[in-house]
Amino acid sequence: xxxxxxxxxxxPSLSREEVEKILETSTRNxxxxxxxxxxxxxxxxxxxxxxxxxxxxxxxxxxxxxxxxHTGVSLLSSTQIDARSCPDWAMKRMFxxxxxxxxxxxxxxxxxxxxxxxxxxxxxNFAVLN
Numbered sequence: 001x002x003x004x005x006x007x008x009x010x011x012p013s014l015s016r017e018e019v020e021k022i023l024e025t026s027t028r029n030x031x032x033x034x035x036x037x038x039x040x041x042x043x044x045x046x047x048x049x050x051x052x053x054x055x056x057x058x059x060x061x062x063x064x065x066x067x068x069x070h071t072g073v074s075l076l077s078s079t080q081i082d083a084r085s086c087p088d089w090a091m092k093r094m095f096x097x098x099x100x101x102x103x104x105x106x107x108x109x110x111x112x113x114x115x116x117x118x119x120x121x122x123x124x125n126f127a128v129l130n
Contacts, residue, residue, distance in 0.1 A: 003078065003080055005049070007050075008045055009070040022039075023039065033056045033059075034056055035090075036086045037091055039092070042096050049119065051085065085114045085116070092110075103127045107124050
């Protein structure tokens with residue numbers, strides 16, 4: 001059963017190098033577990049969309065929850081899906097541009113069209129507010 005999770009967490013003291021290391025690890029490990037998704041980091045918070053088999057996502061969320069690099073992991077959405085929205089992304093980093101309009105334009109261009117409108121709205125709101 002395919003599922004999709006969206007969570008937010010707080011990580012105010014991560015360097016760019018640490019975030020890049022997280023992305024490298026995700027890109028390397030996720031394919032073996034059938035996990036796809038995207039990650040946004042605004043310098044203080046992560047917002048991450050994860051897709052995969054339910055048991056794999058539960059295991060990953062347990063590891064994320066115990067990762068000392070961030071706190072306050074809050075699941076915003078957990079739903080079963082028929083098909084992945086991000087099938088080609090082992091972990092896509094979405095950069096948050098400086099201006100709000102640039103953020104909107106980038107997300108409009110890069111977010112998958114298959115993404116549920118409510119999930120899209122949460123991702124855009126995160127990017128615009130931070």
